[in-house]
Amino acid sequence: MTYRTSVGRRYPGGAHADAEGVNFAVYGRDATAVELLLYERADSTAPFQVVPLDPEINRTYFTWHVYVHDLRPGAHYTWRLNGPDDTAVSGHRFNANKELVDPWARAVTTAVWSRARARDPSERSHHSIRGVVAPCEPYDWEGDRPLNHALEDSVIYELHVGGFTRHPSSGVRHPGTFAGLLEKIPYLQALGVTDVELLPVMAFDEQDVPPAAAARGLRNFWGYSTHSFWSPHPGYCISPQHGTHVREFRDMVKAMHRAGIGVILDVVVNHTAEGGSDGPTINFKGLGNATFYHLDATDRSRYRDYTGCGNTVNCNHPIVVSFLCGCLEYWVRELHVDGFRFDLASVLARGEDGTALAAPPMVWALELSEPLTNTRLIAEAWDAGGLYQVGAFPGVRWAEWNGRYRDLMRRFARGDPGLVGEVATRIAGSSDLYEPNGELPVNSVNFVTCHDGFTLWDLVSYNEKHNEANGDENRDGSNDNVSWNGGIEGDTDDPAILALRRRRAKNFLAVLLLSQGVPMLLAGDEVLRTQHGNNNAYCQDNETSWFDWRLVEKHAGMLRFVRALIGLRRRHRSLRRRRFLTGRPARGASVPDIAWHGERLGEPPWHDGNARVLAFTLAGASDEEAPLHVMLNMSDAPVAMGLPDPAYGRWALVLDTALDPPNDAAPAGAPLGIVRDRYELQARSVAVLEGFGGEAGGPLTGGERAAVLVPPSALAQFGLHAPPPRRKTVQSQGACHYRRPGNPLFYNGTGSVTSAHERRARDGGGVAAVPLGLREGVVDLLERIRVRDQLLEGPARLVAHQEVERLGDHPRVVHDHADDLLGAPHELRRLQLDLG
Template sequence: MTATSTCRAPQRPAGVGAAEVLPAGRPWPLGASRRDGGLNLALWAPDATGAWLCVFDDAGRTEQACWRLQACTDGVWHGWLPLDAEASLVYGWRVDGPWDPARGHRHNPARVLLDPHAHEVVGAYAGDLERSLGHLDIDPSCLDPQDNADVALKARVRPQARVPAPMGSGPRVARPLHAWSDTVLCEVHLKGASRLHPDVPAELQGTYRGLSHPALLAHWRRLGVTTLSLLPLHARADEARLQRLGLSNYWGYSSIGFLAPEPRYASQPEQALDEVVAMVDELHAGGLEVVLDVVFNHSAETDEAGPTLSLRGLANRGYYRLDPARPSHYLNWTGCGNCLDLSQPRVLQLVLDSLRHWVQVIGVDGFRFDLAPILGRRADGVFDPHHAFFAAVLADPVLAGVKLIAEPWDLGPGGYQLGSFPPGWAEWNDQFRDTMRSWWLRGAGDRGVFVHRFAASSTQFHHSGRAPAASVNFITAHDGFTLRDLVSYDHKHNHLNGEHNRDGHHHNSSWNCGVEGPTVRADVLALRADLQRALLASLLLSQGTPMLLAGDELGHSQHGNNNAYCQDNPTTWLNWTGADAPLGSFVARLLTLRRAVPALRQPRWLRGTPDADGLVDVCWWHPQGRPLHDADWSDRHDRALGIWLCAPPAAEAGEDDDTPDGVLLLVNPDAQPREFRLPDGAWHAVLCSAVASDTDPAAGGVEPCPPLLKVPARCLQVLSTPATARRLARWPAWAHFSNVS
C-alpha cells in the first residue's frame, strides 16, 4: 500500500498476512450481500488505487485476515468471499490512494473504514480519539501512519437465518396507514421517552423495546397521537469535543451508519437490528406509525479537523461538497462542518438505499429530513425542487407511499425554502410556531396573520395540488424551549452545554409571566397553565398536520435549556412521576375533539364560499356579531375573533344524522375577558382552554350558551351546534370530559 504524500506512508500492520486476492464478484449492490454461497462485496472508491477487505474477531478488536479486491468497475471495487449461510462476519475496509488534501484526496490505508452500507455497526467512536483522525493532530495536512484497526468502527454481516423478515411477509405486523388529514405527529426521543418511566422494566428503560412497552403505548393511545416522529436512530459517532466534556450528541444528529440502527439504544448492542424491528412491529400493533428523522445533509466526520471513519477515507471528493477556493476544507451549509453532495449519483444511491432499507427491512412509515434543502441542491449549489433526489423518491415504488417531511431550511445560499418542496412532501412550518408564540405570549400579530397560519398557510402551501396537511404545524420541537419553559423563561439557560450560553436560539418569543424560572406564586403558575392550554388548543385545532413535542403534555421542563442536544440525563429524560395530569387530559380532549369533528381537519383548503351542496366551510366572525370586514383583519388594537367551521359529518356505524358538523372557535388573546355575540342558533360549550380540569362543569353543558358570551382572558373556547354536541357525547373518550347530551 502506498499513499501520495510528503509524509511517511503507513505500512501494513504487523501480524496481518500477505494480501490474497478475492475473486471478482459483482459491482452491485453496494455493500455486503449474500450470493452463491458466499458474500458479494462492492465499495465505491473512485479515486483509490487499491481496496482491502479486513476481517476481525466478533468483538471487532483483532484483525484476522486481509484480502485485496482485484476488480474495479466504474469506480466500484468488488469481490466475492466464500461464507457459510450460518456464519457471521465482522469486517472493515482499507483503501489506498493519493493523500493530497489540497486537491481533496484523503486516502490513508492505516485507517480501517466503516462500510457506508453496513446494516450493523460494531464498536464505537470513543476512547482513542486521535487515532481516528486520518491526519496528524499537530499537522492536518500530513497523514497519520499509526494504525487504528482495534478502535475503528466495523460492519457486521449476520447469519442468513437471522436477517429480519421484510415488511409484507407473514410474520410482520401490517402498517396502520393513517391518512394525512387524520395524522397527529408526536416528536419523540427514543431514549428520553422511557428512561424514567416507572412501569417500564429497568433493563428496557431508554431502549427500542422501552419505547414500545405497553405503558407507553397506552399513553400514546390515550392522547390520540397517530404517528411517532422519532429523533435519529442511525448509528452515530459523537463529536470529539463533546466526548472530552463528558457529553454526547444525545439528539443523534451525527450519523455515520445510514443503514444501521444505533447500538446504544438496544438492551444488548449486538441485538440492535432485532430490537428496532420488534419495536416497529409493536408500535404498528398499537396503531402507531413510525416516522424516522434522518440526517443525510452531513456526517459525523465533521470538518477538515474531524475523524476519518468512513466516507472521507473512501471518496472524500465524491461524498462531500468541498470549498472550491480551498479543497482541503468543506462547504459548511449545515453548521456541522461538512455537507453531503447528493448531486453525485453514488451519494444519491446511498441515500435511496438507506431509505428503502428502513422501509422494507425495519418497517418505518416515513421520514423527516433534517436540513432538507441540502438534499435538493444542484452541483452549483442552487436548491431545485425538480432535483433528481425528489424525482427518485417519488418514482420509487418502495418510497412513493411513505410520509415525507422536510425541515425546509439550511445555511446554504437561499437556504430558507418553506413551501418550495414538491407535491407529496409535507414541511415543518416554523412560521406557524412563530405566529402562535407571538400571538399568545407577546401580544403581537393581527387577525390576518393568525388566520393565515390557522388555515394552514396557503401562501406557502396552496399550489401544485398540495393539501393543507403539507403544513406541519408545531409550537415546540426538540430544538428550542419545551412548552413549559416557553412560558417560564425569557432567556435561554444553556450553561451545561459547555459553550458559555452562546449556543441555541436567541429569539424565542417566550414569556416568563413575570418570574424567570420556577416559582411558587399561584398567579404566575395559573397564568402559565392558561397559556400552555391556549397554545395547545391553537396547535391541535388548526388546519394542517399538528405535531406535539413529547413531554409537553406532561409539563416537562429542561430548566430553560433551549439547545439540549448534548444532555443525556434527566434534563431531557421525560419526568413521568412529576407529570401534569390535567394538562395531559386536556391534550387528550383536544385530540378527541379533532378526531370527532371533521370540520377541524379538512382535507381541502378553506374557501368561505358555498360548495355544490350550499355548505360554507368557514366564516370569520367579529365579537360584535358579524363577519369580519376588510379593516378588521389588520386592526392590531382589536385581535379577538371567532372561527365558524362546517363540514359534512364523519361516517359512523349506526349514524343516521346527516346534519353538517359545526363548531365555533372563540379566540381571545387579550389580558381581559371579552364578550362575543354569537351567530344565530343554539350553541353548546364543549371546551375552554381557561378551564384547568376536564371535570369542571364549565368545560361543557347541556344548556345552550347565551347569545352574548363572555370568553375568559387569554383563552380559546370551542362551541358546537347541537348535532355536533350529540355526536361528541357518543364518543367514549369524550364522555368523561363533557356532560353535553
C-alpha cells in the same frame, strides 16, 4: 482460521450473508488499493484476517467486491482504502492508516471507537467503528405493512428513542432502547397520536461534541451526526455486538403498527459525523471525499458548510442520489417505516456547485420512487446557509415543517398585537404558502415546539435561554425564542404565575390541534416536561432531556386536556380538511365552511393593528357533523363574545383553557354546559363551542330539552353542596344504578338505557343521574331523555340562576334540595334534576 475468498459481486452494497458465506461490496471509484479487515468480536484488538482485493478481478466499475466463503453472521469488519491524497486539487482524502466503517453496513458497533484517534491522520490503529455481518434469517412480519395513514388524519408525536424510557421512572425492562419504547405503546395509544416521529435512529456518533462538552462528560444525545445510514443505532439495541439491530428495530415497528401507530424517521442526510477538515475520517472521506461532499471550488481541501456542522453532503451527485434513495427505500421495504422527516432539507435542493436547483434530482428521485409511493416525505425546508423554502420546497407531495406557523403563533400567544390576519391564514392551513403551487393544507406540518428549542413549559416560563450546562458559556442555541415567562424567569411557586403558564400552555396546544394541516407535538409537552431553560439540549443525555414518567401523575390534568383535544380533532372532519377553506358554502350547504369574527360577530379585525382577539365558526364537513365555534383571546382582559345566530343551532361548551381541570375540556359526548347569546371569554384563553340542533345536526337531537351537566368545580362556586347520598347507590361491573321509589332510572355508562326506564324518564318524569367525566355514553343518554316543556313547570325552584344562564336555556332548574347532589367521587358525581 483463514477463510477462502473469491471474486464476489458488486451488488448490493454492504455485507450480505447467505448459506455459503458473505459477499462484501463497497464504493471506491478513485481508490488504487483496497483491503477488507475481518474481526472476530466487537472488541477484538486486531483483525484475524486481512483480505487484499485485486483490482483486476475484485473491481467492477466503481465498486470493489469479494466473497468470503464459510464466514458467518456476527463477524465484524472494516475497509481500508488507499489512493490519491492531493486534497487541495482533487479533493481526495485517501489514507491507508484509517480503517473505515462500511456506509452500507446493516449493523455497526462502536465498542472500540475513538473519535480523537480518527481525527489524527497519522494514527494507525484499530479503534474504528466496525460493520457487523447481519443475520440472514427471514423475519416474520405477521402480515405487517406500513400503515399509510392519511396525512389529514395524522397527529404526529416527536420523541427521542433513548430519552423516552431512559429515566428510572419509566419502569421498562430495557431503558433507552427500541424494546423499551415498545413497552410504552399503550401510553401513546391512550394519548391518541397516530404517528411517532423518531429523532435520528440511523447509527450516529455519540462522541461528536465540542471539546468543552466532552470535558464535562457530555455526549451527542440527539443523534444529528449520522455515519451509517443503513444501520439502526447500536446504542438503542439490546445486543448490538450480535448484529441484532435490524430484528430489534423491526420488532418495535411491528408492535407500533399493531397498535395503529405509524413510524416516521428523522433522517440527517444533509451532513455526516465526519465534520470539517479537522474532523475524523470515518467512512465517506476515505471512500470518496470528492463525491460525497460539497467542496470549495478554489481549495478542495475545504468544505462548503451549509449545515453548521462542518460539512455538507453533495446530495445531487448521481452516486449520492443512488446511495440515499436506495437507503430510504430499504428502510421502507425491509423495515416497514411509514415516512421520513428530512433535517435541513433544503440541502437536498442544492446542486453540486451549491446553488438552489428548481428541479433537484435527489428530491424528485424520492418523490417518484415506486417503493416510496405511499411514504410520507416531510421537509425541514431550510438550511444553515440561508436557503429558506417554507412554501416553496421543490416537489409536490412533500409536507413541510411550517416554521412560519411556529414563529407566528408564539408571537400571537405572547400577546403581540396586530397579527390576527396572518393568524387566521395559518389556522386555515396556510393557503398563501401552499395553494398557489397546487398543494394542500396537509402540506403544512404545524408545530409550536420541537426537540430544537424550548419545551412547551419552558416556552411559557423563560424569556432567555439557559444553556450553561452545555459547556459553551451559554453561546450555543438560538437567542430568538419568542417566549414569555409571565413575570418571573424560570421556576417559581407563585400560584398566579403558574396558573397563567398552564393556561398559556393549553392555549398553544388548543390552537395547534384546531388548525388545518398536520399537528405535531413534542413528547413530554402533554405533561409539562421542562429542560430548565436549555433550548439546545443536544448533549444532555440525562434528566434534562429524559421523559420523567412521574409527570404523568403530577400533571394528569394537562394530559387529560391533550387527550380530549386530540379526541375533538378526531371527531370533527372539519378540522382535518384536505382542501382549503373558502368562506363560502360547500356544495349543498347553506352556511359558509368558515366565518371569521372579532369581538363582534361577522367583523374580523383584519385592519386593527391592536387586535388580539379572533374567532371563527367552522361548519361541519357533512350533514351529520356538528359545527364548531372557536374563540381566541390573547389580550389581558376578558371579552364578551357574541355567538352566531340560530342557523348554526345551539352551542355546548366543550373546551375553555381558563377553566381548571377536569372542566377545561370535555370528553366525547359530555359537554361542559350549554351556552347562549354571548360567552365571557377570559383573558389569554381559548374556548370552543360545539353545535347541536339546527340544520347542521350534531351530537344532540334537535328539539330536545336535555338535562344540564354542572361541572363538579362549579358546585361550591354557586352555593351548591354535595353531602353523602341519602338514597342507595349500587356499583356493579362499572354500572351506575340510581334508585328512587316509583321512578327508577338505570344508566350503565356505555350509552344504553333500558326501554322501560327510558319510557318512564320520557313520559313520567324521573331522576336523571348523569355520571360526569365518563368518556362514553353521556351523549346517548341526553339524546334519549327528552324533557317536555310542561315538565319544566314542576315543583322545582331556581337555585343557580347564574350558572344556568351560562350553561344554556333548558332546563333552568335544579333540585331544591342540596342533598340530592350526590357526594360520590368526582368521576361519579351527579347533578340530580327532579322533573316532576
